[in-house]
Amino acid sequence: MxxxxxxxxxxxxxxxxxxxxxxxxxxxxxxxxxxxxxxxxxxxxxxxxxxPQLPWFLEVKGGGYLLENFTGNLRFYSLFSGKIHTIPSPKSSGNWVRGPAHDYIALYNAKSCRISLLNPLTGRKVVIPFLDIDMPHPVWVGPDPIKSGEPVVLSGKSADFETGFLALYQPVQREWVVIEEPCLCSLGCCYFNGMLYVNEEVTETGDTKVIDTVTQKVVHVVPPPPEDDYECDAIMSVMYLLHSGGDILQVVLHYNDLLEADCHFHIHRLDLQSGNGGKPCWVKISSIGDQILFLDRDNGFSLSCRDFSGFRGNFIYFIKRHRDVDVRSLSLLCRYDIEEARAEPLNCPFVKGGTWIVPSLR
CATH class of the missing domain: 1.20.1280 (Monooxygenase)
Known part of the structure; x- marks a missing residue:
């Protein structure tokens, strides 16, 4: 018309x-x-x-890993967006957070001595069968381990604190495999392709044992790498073992908790093939290629920068203990440029510490 x-x-x-x-x-x-x-x-x-998702940084309160006085919300800081995400999670109340555990939070209830895995985004909680182990700590938890059938690997102590334990929970068989270790604690360890790599940092030798999880036998004993001269005024150090891009790395953080950004990393790659005279050894490296390391105060994992636009490899995101002018113990989220051997603090609002989790809808 x-x-x-x-x-x-x-x-x-x-x-x-x-x-x-x-x-x-x-x-x-x-x-x-x-x-x-x-x-x-x-x-x-x-x-x-x-x-693929970049990790979120989970806030833990009380200066440690306890969620005892938890009000029903978990808070996460996103590296990509710089936002804080608050997620209701009543299933976490009254538990200790034992992380990182990839896209799950590993929880330990001291009253019931039960271990569980929780996806805070979906609310899915998987209670693992009882194991008589004190204060377990995850060595390795892969993405969706219950569905994939990959083992959940924990370290912990015996009831008398005389012996350390490494324990593998096999979801398909629904049973534990416990490997006794003659040390008080085995936080310096990782799992890859059926092998456990255990650093005996609490002993005088500092050796790394390679244990076949099927036979439970030690197949290699690797002496520690030579000590390097520190490149900062370090008074403290933390050692990590982790799998990264097909390699097993020993990553040592040396730092001064009185100086905000004064720290340095020494990184070695495990060579089980050629080595020194045919013996396994640690080889010092100056680059981890396209990998990015995410470390909390005890453990960590590695991701490839190829999955994330705008992020470069050869960096370490880590937590550094720091004392301010009032001698309060704070936790700084920092980024370390391996090529430049330089650390810088990041603008993270959580100063009491935390751990990493890869957000997932599984």
Missing amino acids: AGSLSVARSPDWSMLPPELLQTIARKLPDISDFVKFRAVCTTWRSVSDPP
């Missing part, structure tokens, strides 16, 4: 093709944005797989 006005119709966003929705979803590296994306409509909700 002459003179009539045509009204522009809004596009029907629910009719976007699936391949385009997948492309859009891959551009959302913060999982909170992905959740909002899936909430648009039923069609968009069909996109079930988020892109």
Whole structure:
């Protein structure tokens, strides 16, 4: 009709093709944005797989790993967005957080002595069968271990504190395999491809044992690397063992807790093949390539920068103990440039410490 006005119709966003929705979803590296994306409509909700996620930093209160006076919320800091995410999580109340455990939080209830894995985003909680072990600490927990059948590896102490234990829970068989270690504690250890790598840092030797988890036998004993001259005024040190890009690394942080950014890392790669005269040894390295390390105060894991746009490899994100002018013990979240041998504090609001978790909807 002459003179009539045509009204522009809004596009029907629910009719976007699936391949385009997948492309859009891959551009959302913060999982909170992905959740909002899936909430648009039923069609968009069909996109079930988020892109690889950078870890969030979980706040722990009370200056340690205890969530005893927990009010029902967990707080996370996102490296990518710089945002704080608060997630209701009543299932965490009254537990000790034992992390990092990839996309789960490993919880320990001191009253019931029960160990459980919790995904704080989905609320999924998996209670692991009872094990008589004091204050267990995760050595390795892979993504969705119950579904994948990969073992959950813990370290801990016996009831009399005379002996250390390494324990593997096998989800398929629903049973524990316990390996006794002649040391008080085995925090310096990691798991990869059926082998446990245990650092005897509390003994005089400082050797690293390589243990076959099937036979429970020690297949290699590797002497510690030569001591290096510290490149900072270090008065404290922390040693980590972790798997990174197919290698086993020994990463040692030397730092001064009175100076904010004064610290240095020494990194060695385990060579089980050639070594010195055919014997396994640690080889000092100056680069970890495209890998990024995420360390808490006891343990850590490695991710590839190729999965994250805008992030470079050869960096370490770590927690550094620091005392301020009032001699309060604070935890600084820092980033270390391995190539430049330089650390810088990051703008993280959590000063009482924490651990890492990879946000997941599994």
